[in-house]
Amino acid sequence: MKPHKHPEHTDNIWLALEIGNSRLHWALFVGETLYSAWDTDHLPESVMQQLAECQTLNDLLEKIFPQGESLTNTLSLCPLLVASVVPSQTAIWQTYPNTRVITLNQVPLKGVYPTLGIDRALALWGAGKMWGFPMLVIDTGTALTFTAADANECLVGGAILPGLGLQFATLGQQTGQLPVVEMQNFPSLPRFALNTTEAIQSGVVYTILAGIKDFIEAWLQLFPNGKIAIKGGDRTLLLNYLQALHPEIADSLIVEANLIFWGMREIVMGDSTDGIK
Numbered sequence: 001m002k003p004h005k006h007p008e009h010t011d012n013i014w015l016a017l018e019i020g021n022s023r024l025h026w027a028l029f030v031g032e033t034l035y036s037a038w039d040t041d042h043l044p045e046s047v048m049q050q051l052a053e054c055q056t057l058n059d060l061l062e063k064i065f066p067q068g069e070s071l072t073n074t075l076s077l078c079p080l081l082v083a084s085v086v087p088s089q090t091a092i093w094q095t096y097p098n099t100r101v102i103t104l105n106q107v108p109l110k111g112v113y114p115t116l117g118i119d120r121a122l123a124l125w126g127a128g129k130m131w132g133f134p135m136l137v138i139d140t141g142t143a144l145t146f147t148a149a150d151a152n153e154c155l156v157g158g159a160i161l162p163g164l165g166l167q168f169a170t171l172g173q174q175t176g177q178l179p180v181v182e183m184q185n186f187p188s189l190p191r192f193a194l195n196t197t198e199a200i201q202s203g204v205v206y207t208i209l210a211g212i213k214d215f216i217e218a219w220l221q222l223f224p225n226g227k228i229a230i231k232g233g234d235r236t237l238l239l240n241y242l243q244a245l246h247p248e249i250a251d252s253l254i255v256e257a258n259l260i261f262w263g264m265r266e267i268v269m270g271d272s273t274d275g276i277k
């Protein structure tokens with residue numbers, strides 16, 4: 001999905017780019033308003049080589065939005081805010097004028113450790129600022145992560161495990177007999193399966209759900225009034241199963257794809273020196 005129509009006021013436009021492990025996540029802001037959000041694949045090698053030859057951000061945007069010529073003109077001078085968990089990709093975007101890379105020390109979250117992922121910090125900050133702390137964020141991305149902060153906006157900690165897609169891929173790739181299974185829709189899933197595909201799906205999905213339930217229960221023991229938000233590419237699929245198994249838990253979750261963008265917005269709008277208003 002790409003932006004389909006153009007904002008009317010172009011003077012306070014900015015682009016947010018989150019470089020994830022599987023794909024790129026984009027948002028077009030007009031001031032504080034998120035105008036449009038979309039995902040793209042990582043840039044292919046051929047485009048990467050062309051990018052090295054681009055002289056301006058305009059050249060760059062024409063490579064990214066080949067069909068969107070007028071959009072490209074609209075965006076030609078706008079600031080590009082980048083948050084990345086893929087360092088090799090960050091370097092490419094840093095070549096261009098008007099790029100600002102958000103790093104962990106710019107996120108006001110207290111008590112962070114130096115290697116905490118910027119995506120985890122921003123999503124937690126965005127969720128906490130929108131819905132309040134204490135906040136637990138569950139990110140169902142390439143990696144599935146739990147990241148929490150207390151009422152003082154101080155990191156409580158979290159956990160990292162392989163996400164749904166990564167679990168399927170690893171089973172398929174590292175074994176002699178297992179296929180790479182995918183999970184595109186929401187089939188009813190027997191827990192005790194009688195074929196290989198469903199056995200893999202059952203194992204991965206039901207243990208991820210059990211893990212999510214367990215972390216939520218542990219979180220609510222620590223912070224009975226704590227909030228919980230869920231994001232990431234597998235959120236809808238996992239929520240559908242969670243709704244069927246534990247509707248009371250599913251109903252208590254804040255479901256929000258754009259948490260990282262809310263975090264980026266908080267930081268950009270809170271910083272009066274950078275000219276993005």
Ligand SMILES: Nc1ncnc2c1ncn2[C@@H]1O[C@H](COP(=O)(O)OP(=O)(O)OP(=O)(O)O)[C@@H](O)[C@H]1O
Binds near residue numbers: 022141142143164166
């Ligand atoms: N169109 C899609 N392309 C790729 N993955 C998708 C798509 N739709 C859903 N997914 C699921 O999303 C998961 C990846 O989530 P997401 O896109 O949030 O991760 P990411 O790009 O690695 O970002 P991050 O590193 O910030 O988590 C995969 O496990 C996959 O099953």
Ligand SMILES: CC(C)(CO)[C@@H](O)C(=O)NCCC(=O)O
Binds near residue numbers: 085117118120141160
């Ligand atoms: C865990 C991921 C891969 C999730 O995208 C990312 O946040 C990351 O690379 N984090 C660094 C390690 C950490 O957060 O402790």
Ligand SMILES: [K+]
Binds near residue numbers: 140141142144232
């Ligand atoms: K992730």
